[in-house]
Amino acid sequence: MPPLFRIHDAEVVRAGKTILRVDDFSLAEGEHVALLGPNGAGKSTFIQLLTREVFPLYRDEPPVRFRGQERPLLDDIKRALGIVSSTMHEQVRVHLPAEEIVCGGIFGTLGLPMHREVSDADHARALEALDRLHIASLANRDIMTLSTGQVRRVLVARELVRNPSVLVFDEPCTGLDPQGMYHLRETMRTLAAEGCSIILVTHYPEDIIPVIDRVLLIKDASIFADGSKRELLCNDVMSDLFDVPLTVSEHDGWYSLYGAHRG
Numbered sequence: 174m175p176p177l178f179r180i181h182d183a184e185v186v187r188a189g190k191t192i193l194r195v196d197d198f199s200l201a202e203g204e205h206v207a208l209l210g211p212n213g214a215g216k217s218t219f220i221q222l223l224t225r226e227v228f229p230l231y232r233d234e235p236p237v238r239f240r241g242q243e244r245p246l247l248d249d250i251k252r253a254l255g256i257v258s259s260t261m262h263e264q265v266r267v268h269l270p271a272e273e274i275v276c277g278g279i280f281g282t283l284g285l286p287m288h289r290e291v292s293d294a295d296h297a298r299a300l301e302a303l304d305r306l307h308i309a310s311l312a313n314r315d316i317m318t319l320s321t322g323q324v325r326r327v328l329v330a331r332e333l334v335r336n337p338s339v340l341v342f343d344e345p346c347t348g349l350d351p352q353g354m355y356h357l358r359e360t361m362r363t364l365a366a367e368g369c370s371i372i373l374v375t376h377y378p379e380d381i382i383p384v385i386d387r388v389l390l391i392k393d394a395s396i397f398a399d400g401s402k403r404e405l406l407c408n409d410v411m412s413d414l415f416d417v418p419l420t421v422s423e424h425d426g427w428y429s430l431y432g433a434h435r436g
């Protein structure tokens with residue numbers, strides 16, 4: 174089986190500057206990975222290479238392959254991938270029940286589509302997605318009255334209605350309180366246990382749920398390291414990645430990062 178994604182000899186240039194270079198990377202079907210690195214390193218650009226929102230410099234052989242295809246259809250990639258980011262909820266500025274927001278995910282609309290029939294089965298899919306994340310009780314709540322953490326989980330459900338095989342979480346816990354972080358990380362665990370591949374982008378090892386073993390460290394527009402958590406989530410590597418002294422601790426497969434302050 175070809176890998177889900179393969180990137181080979183890709184370079185993204187903006188304003189005359191290389192903002193990402195990837196010599197070789199591949200992700201197998203069903204594999205999880207966490208991208209970790211400082212601000213401006215190139216993590217979002219990496220994701221946008223996969224989703225074909227940015228294009229690398231021309232090569233005779235296209236640098237990004239999806240399921241072995243050199244020129245995949247954008248629709249095929251969109252069908253396979255669900256994306257949840259910490260900024261998505263800023264676009265939700267309408268008074269609609271959470272269930273309608275989720276149902277809109279089937280049609281790619283924010284709420285129910287204006288000119289298309291929404292069947293009982295569509296509504297049932299939306300409720301099922303909310304239920305999978307244990308938030309069915311929010312179905313009739315006005316999305317504008319929910320907490321940031323609740324909205325983010327509703328938006329995960331909105332991606333789930335299309336049954337993607339891969340979920341990209343782009344800084345999913347940014348702006349959440351400890352309760353919101355707990356639930357969001359539990360959501361990732363639930364989805365991984367159900368067989369979804371997770372691609373996580375984060376600044377914090379705390380977000381890397383135990384089932385994700387592979388970490389891709391990105392720094393200064395290139396891959397700094399690619400390997401297992403045990404190998405890379407350690408004091409020296411993290412201090413080098415973020416250019417400040419850091420200490421890593423691990424407990425039951427969960428990692429934490431602290432500033433190694435003196436005095």
Ligand SMILES: Nc1ncnc2c1ncn2[C@@H]1O[C@H](COP(=O)(O)OP(=O)(O)OP(=O)(O)O)[C@@H](O)[C@H]1O
Pocket residue numbers: 187188192210211212213214215216217218219
């Ligand atoms: N259109 C553009 N023109 C010029 N520079 C750009 C453009 N888009 C991105 N960049 C630069 O490319 C670099 C990588 O950006 P990217 O958003 O991928 O980083 P990131 O690792 O996701 O950062 P953060 O953690 O802050 O979200 C940054 O320095 C950014 O300023």
